[in-house]
Amino acid sequence: MATDRENYVNLFKSIFKDSVSFSDIKKTVPEEERSFFNMLFMSAFRQLTFIKTVVLPQFVKKKIPHKNEILNFILYLATTELLFLDKPDYAVINSYVDIAKSKTDKFGGNFVNAVLRNILRNRTLLLEKHNQKFFSADFLKILKQDYTPIEIEEMEHFAGIEAPLDLTFKYSAHPSIDNAILLPTGSIRLPANTKITSLDDFQEGNCWAQDAASAIPVRCLGELKGKKVLDICAAPGGKTAQLLDAGATVTAVDISEKRLVKLKENIERLGLSKNLNTLCYNALDLDINEKFDVILLDAPCSATGTFRRHPEIMNTKTIEDVKKQADLQRKILKHCAIFLKSNGLIVYATCSLAKAEGEKQIKTFVKECPDFCVVPIKLKGTEKMQTKEGFLRILPQYLREFSGIDGFFVAVLKRKI
Numbered sequence: 001m002a003t004d005r006e007n008y009v010n011l012f013k014s015i016f017k018d019s020v021s022f023s024d025i026k027k028t029v030p031e032e033e034r035s036f037f038n039m040l041f042m043s044a045f046r047q048l049t050f051i052k053t054v055v056l057p058q059f060v061k062k063k064i065p066h067k068n069e070i071l072n073f074i075l076y077l078a079t080t081e082l083l084f085l086d087k088p089d090y091a092v093i094n095s096y097v098d099i100a101k102s103k104t105d106k107f108g109g110n111f112v113n114a115v116l117r118n119i120l121r122n123r124t125l126l127l128e129k130h131n132q133k134f135f136s137a138d139f140l141k142i143l144k145q146d147y148t149p150i151e152i153e154e155m156e157h158f159a160g161i162e163a164p165l166d167l168t169f170k171y172s173a174h175p176s177i178d179n180a181i182l183l184p185t186g187s188i189r190l191p192a193n194t195k196i197t198s199l200d201d202f203q204e205g206n207c208w209a210q211d212a213a214s215a216i217p218v219r220c221l222g223e224l225k226g227k228k229v230l231d232i233c234a235a236p237g238g239k240t241a242q243l244l245d246a247g248a249t250v251t252a253v254d255i256s257e258k259r260l261v262k263l264k265e266n267i268e269r270l271g272l273s274k275n276l277n278t279l280c281y282n283a284l285d286l287d288i289n290e291k292f293d294v295i296l297l298d299a300p301c302s303a304t305g306t307f308r309r310h311p312e313i314m315n316t317k318t319i320e321d322v323k324k325q326a327d328l329q330r331k332i333l334k335h336c337a338i339f340l341k342s343n344g345l346i347v348y349a350t351c352s353l354a355k356a357e358g359e360k361q362i363k364t365f366v367k368e369c370p371d372f373c374v375v376p377i378k379l380k381g382t383e384k385m386q387t388k389e390g391f392l393r394i395l396p397q398y399l400r401e402f403s404g405i406d407g408f409f410v411a412v413l414k415r416k417i
């Protein structure tokens, strides 16, 4: 186990120091270790703000010198295990002390040993005093641009809760699952620990995993039977499946060949491939001699709305990421709008909480492109999410009574001429 943990410490550090993505890192971990690795990292990401701002300052009185900064990452993972995972305490401490010794020196080992033993002695008190704070200072900076302290506090509540499993069912399917809840927006919700592959409906190709928020943009489009749809940034294909299931003919575009392969596998599993065409393109360079009735742009974004399912986001995203993505979205939207027929619809969606990637983006677009107007969204079940401009601003607290929803933004635009 010690060697696995040493590898995990290096991987955890690389997420923060080398901006390696958690999903890429996961793929490097052997299959048989994945379950523990995933539990450790997900818990560490969720608890990192508490560990950094409440736990460690009580026992680490001096700043750790830069040359030994690996000790910070050792302490983050070790503290996660001691406070939040059910592992034998002394085995945990000994493993991390050994890593500290091998990565620094005897003093590093003694230091980690002293801190961890202190944490262990104070464990009950520390957990009783958990302040339920999960958002990093950088993440808060993003949210404070657009939301009040009360709204942010409400969002933060959901950061401490594991996200449930949401399913989208084909129109023709009739869900038959114990414990399932039908959400007001049409998705089926199951408890967080549900294994999707154990469900008959999944095995039979009747449904797919898709957060309730992510399923909303396609539902805003109304009748799609026989329509030609350009699905931009389509992989892994949750929305593509909805479009095909609704009877549309879909051209799905994504920059990643690998992710398009996954999309095709997903659509084949559901038996919906008949009216699907895929194109590997950077949306900014998309060059096709065709016009569409509908364009779905599920734009690349800071993904700040997905912090429940991807808690690393609370610790890694900055205002710079939001600016960068907003700039990319603006360019993609402008470029792709040329493929829309007269009177056609664009549905623009991002899983971001930042208004620069949502409300502000669309307001600027319609100001700069007078051929387009906003079509107010009136979808049943989204009443609380509708803004005065006719958009949907979905906040994690909007399905509070059902344990939340991903943060999302949706707008529908129409080409007038």
Ligand SMILES: C[S@@+](CC[C@H](N)C(=O)[O-])C[C@H]1O[C@@H](n2cnc3c(N)ncnc32)[C@H](O)[C@@H]1O
Binding pocket: 214, 232, 233, 234, 235, 236, 237, 238, 239, 240, 253, 254, 255, 256, 259, 281, 282, 283, 284, 298, 299, 300, 301
């Ligand atoms: C939010 S995911 C899309 C999710 C998908 N629409 C669904 O419902 O399953 C964003 C996708 O955008 C793709 N992407 C990112 N930048 C792109 C670009 N410049 N052009 C085309 N696709 C891009 C990524 O590869 C990724 O698959």
